[in-house]
Amino acid sequence: MSTSSTGPGQLPAAVTVYEVGPRDGLQNEAALVPTEVKAAFVERLLAAGLPVVEATSFVHPRWVPQLADAAELLGLLEERLGDRARDLPVLVPNDRGLDRALELGCRHVAIFGSATETFAQRNLNRSFEEQFAMFEPTVRRARDAGMEVRAYLSMCFGDPWEGDVAVDRVVAAGRRLLDLGAGQLSLGDTIGVGTAGRVGELVAAFGAAGVGPERLAMHFHDTYGQALANTYAALQAGIATFDASAGGLGGCPYAESATGNLATEDLLWMLRGLGIETGVDLDAVVATSAEMARQLGRPSPSAVVRALAGSGS
Template sequence: MISGLPMAVPEPGLPARVRIHEVGPRDGLQNEKAIVPAEVKAEFIRRLAAAGLGTVEATSFVHPKWVPQLADAEQLLPLLDGVPARLPVLVPNARGLERARALGAREVAVFGSATESFAKANLNRTVDESLEMFAPVVAGAREAGLAVRGYLSMCFGDPWEGAVPLEQVVRVARRLLDLGCDELSLGDTIGVATPGHVTALLTALNEAGVETGRLAVHFHDTYGQALANTLAALRHGVTTVDASAGGLGGCPYAKSATGNLATEDLVWMLDGLGIDTGVDLGRLTATSVWMAEQLGRPSPSRTVRALSHQEP
């Protein structure tokens, strides 16, 4: 399948290793029109783990009415016994946490917004109200010994509000971390960030006392900037990058959001920089080709197309 791999030419100052937080089974499939069977999702996750992805976000415990594509969380998790990967799940509220814990989840995530418009569209709450809702969820998860990730969406631009001031993002980011989140993923939900903007936000967060080691980045490729933005984050010291196998996904509550950064495109760049990910690009590409067949369309990932000779 693979016609070649990039020549590794390291760049001084970049991390030696990057952890890829794979979001395809959750953030990718939640945007599909068709309902993917739980058995197919489980096989997708098993193949991703076998390709070397050590963190695979499995599903979300939101109400089925809001995200029907992930309504099978209770059926899916028991199918993942023995998968050699961390399997975090999204929990929107205390009820979601209760459901996740009952199934043995060891890592959870909450999903906040840096802007009022998206908080109302996605959570039907203001930013402050959503943080109040998350407080007992994060506290309960930590008391149970679970790792907690915070997602912060609309960190760079909002389809209703436009550009988002740095200080606004910093304020909400600090509050999420102060609640007790172990890690915070900064989301470019509609893909409008550019490298200078990424550097400016990371610098502002550092100046506000947020350590780079607690941050991850989550870029969408709407304007073709996801890899450039990732490189800017790596140069700043970020070592955790979210990506979606095959470039699956978007956001059901922000129609201008296109696909996530494709995991294959990310691995190709990181391999070329001599950065270790532990991911076998050939097996990953084969997995995304298989998943594209299940969905009935070619993968949008440029690397998948190049290495598997798929037609666009």
């Protein structure tokens, strides 16, 4: 698991890679990916040593048709993985989603909030303020049931409709999600406009508000090619949990300018070069992403997958 740095500018000795490919990576695919292919994807990622693999989301099929098979997928995974399948995180947008997660015995759920008004309306069909009222009973019930709860906060650096997002607004929204009972807050650069300087500023602002880096994770997108630079800045600021998507899959169905997530392989390559422990087999993740790229019928967006898939490492 993650180990925080011991002083300013020192890098963590180890980080947790929070794999979001099966959920966030596949949710924007137009062609439906067979449930069996998704299950094999999750199994291979776990076998590669990734400590956390987010499996799916209990959203209404009308919102995200790709994830309409959430219950079927989890059932298949439980057949193959046994009780371990119940530890795979699932996204729950509201109480109805939580009901489905509880029925299936899930032990780790996530909610997905917005730092901006427009994206809250588009993604949640709620105002910025209304989203917190919607999340409150969901988080409370999940915690009462003994579940781990993670909170995602989107549009932390910029919003395609509102432009730059003020740091103090992000901190205020993030604090509210943590105060509801979330154990970890993942800060999303949903459209990939973040820069290294802004990353440091944001982490420092959370620290000043009483939220240390041990409670934060970073979720970068590589729209402007800044994801790895932003990751390094976050490491310097003491962040030791990073979301990533195998093969660089993903985007956001409600923000067309949100291109691919930070690729797990690109993150692992950089961390290996820095001597930072992850416990993950890079070659196994590369092979898994190469197979998913074949299933999807197009090359992987990940530079490291393209470089290593046919050559070994």
